[in-house]
Amino acid sequence: MAVIPVDIAGRPYEVRVGAGLLAELVPQCRGRLRKRGVPIITDSNVHAAWGAVVEASLRDNGHEPHWRILPPGEATKSWDELAATVNWLLSLEVERGDHIIALGGGVIGDLTGFCASVLKRGCKFIQVPTTLLAQVDSSVGGKTAINTPAGKNLVGAFHQPSLVLADLSALETLPERDLLAGYAEVVKYGLIDDADFFAWCDTNAAAMLAGDSQLREYAVAHSVASKARIVAEDEFETTGKRALLNLGHTFGHALEAETGFSTRLLHGEAVALGMVIAARYSARRELMPRASAEHIARHIGEIGLPASLKALDLDCDGARLVEHMLHDKKMDGGTLPFLLLRGIGQTYLDKQVSLEDVAEFLDEELARG
Numbered sequence: 001m002a003v004i005p006v007d008i009a010g011r012p013y014e015v016r017v018g019a020g021l022l023a024e025l026v027p028q029c030r031g032r033l034r035k036r037g038v039p040i041i042t043d044s045n046v047h048a049a050w051g052a053v054v055e056a057s058l059r060d061n062g063h064e065p066h067w068r069i070l071p072p073g074e075a076t077k078s079w080d081e082l083a084a085t086v087n088w089l090l091s092l093e094v095e096r097g098d099h100i101i102a103l104g105g106g107v108i109g110d111l112t113g114f115c116a117s118v119l120k121r122g123c124k125f126i127q128v129p130t131t132l133l134a135q136v137d138s139s140v141g142g143k144t145a146i147n148t149p150a151g152k153n154l155v156g157a158f159h160q161p162s163l164v165l166a167d168l169s170a171l172e173t174l175p176e177r178d179l180l181a182g183y184a185e186v187v188k189y190g191l192i193d194d195a196d197f198f199a200w201c202d203t204n205a206a207a208m209l210a211g212d213s214q215l216r217e218y219a220v221a222h223s224v225a226s227k228a229r230i231v232a233e234d235e236f237e238t239t240g241k242r243a244l245l246n247l248g249h250t251f252g253h254a255l256e257a258e259t260g261f262s263t264r265l266l267h268g269e270a271v272a273l274g275m276v277i278a279a280r281y282s283a284r285r286e287l288m289p290r291a292s293a294e295h296i297a298r299h300i301g302e303i304g305l306p307a308s309l310k311a312l313d314l315d316c317d318g319a320r321l322v323e324h325m326l327h328d329k330k331m332d333g334g335t336l337p338f339l340l341l342r343g344i345g346q347t348y349l350d351k352q353v354s355l356e357d358v359a360e361f362l363d364e365e366l367a368r369g
């Protein structure tokens, strides 16, 4: 098992990465779980695959589980589910010191973390991520949120978990499409500031995704360490450092909004395409070599993620995608900074981007064969 320490403003927690952690849930939580019933929030797919394993660990160790099993999918990150889940936690008489468990992907982690952040002005929670995306990204760093009709993650809080248990065995039941979508947030760390890791991805991603357990442990642990390092420098995204983790997301969130937050385009898929668009826009502006941008597009496309805006077959133009971007949380005094690249592993926040230019570029990409 790999243990990655996260030290955010003197509030440290561990991310443990290894196989079989779900079966050892109670010993891994080491006395954090309340005796009178443990609240666990999950979705129906995760419950079907792993509910019995988790339930056995709890019951064998003298804990009664209280399950809240939500519908899978992005629509669960909503005001209605937030209210209903908080009321459910209140009905269980959860106290501030109790730990709520988030068992699932990024949807469950984001919703549960937000519930924990507002319940009694802040309760403890444990992230038990079961998707690749949640293990490498969403379970770490404390961003929690729901979506609103205006856009993605527009209501939320920064609220750190007390512990993260990333069981690599959980990935065995994850559908191939969700596994691939999670890989987008893995290769993101290489593109942000770690060209060596991008080279590692180029060599090893296919075998890692095919199931090699050592490569999976390395990919998850390395990604978590990258995220922990960046978040530790800028927990609340105020200095521009944490914003680097948004690479591909300004374009990606606009595409998710345009496709109705539906399964037509998963978050990781949108981020993959968003990173290709960011790289191609950077090349068009002559900030990065065209060959590097096409290297990124080729890598993402060959692994099986979307790398062409035209292939999405959207019924919209660039101006409409830019309209979605106006809800981006990075908006600052009416301008929108973009994460652009000077090269692979050289992402930076550019505050001089013209939205008209972006819309024109997107029109070209929407038409490009």
Ligand SMILES: NC(=O)c1ccc[n+]([C@@H]2O[C@H](COP(=O)([O-])OP(=O)(O)OC[C@H]3O[C@@H](n4cnc5c(N)ncnc54)[C@H](O)[C@@H]3O)[C@@H](O)[C@H]2O)c1
Pocket (backbone or CB within 6 Å): 043, 044, 045, 046, 049, 072, 073, 074, 077, 104, 105, 106, 107, 108, 110, 130, 131, 132, 133, 134, 137, 138, 139, 140, 141, 142, 143, 144, 153, 170, 171, 172, 173, 174, 175, 178, 181, 182, 185, 267, 268
């Ligand atoms: N807070 C953050 O820092 C952060 C970072 C990245 C993404 N996110 C958010 O995370 C969400 C995407 O997360 P996701 O990709 O994990 O999606 P998800 O939570 O929707 O899970 C993907 C699918 O896999 C199923 N599933 C999960 N684990 C499974 C398992 N082990 N076996 C079988 N099926 C399983 C789920 O039921 C769902 O159908 C988005 O809402 C995104 O905005 C948040």
Ligand SMILES: O=C(O)C(=O)C[C@@H](O)[C@H](O)[C@H](O)COP(=O)(O)O
Pocket (backbone or CB within 6 Å): 137, 141, 143, 145, 152, 153, 185, 242, 243, 245, 246, 249, 329
């Ligand atoms: O942790 C961060 O910071 C990130 O930006 C991670 C992203 O992968 C994640 O999708 C995040 O939710 C996007 O940022 P947001 O602030 O627009 O919600």
Ligand SMILES: [Zn+2]
Pocket (backbone or CB within 6 Å): 137, 185, 249, 267, 271
């Ligand atoms: Zn993301």
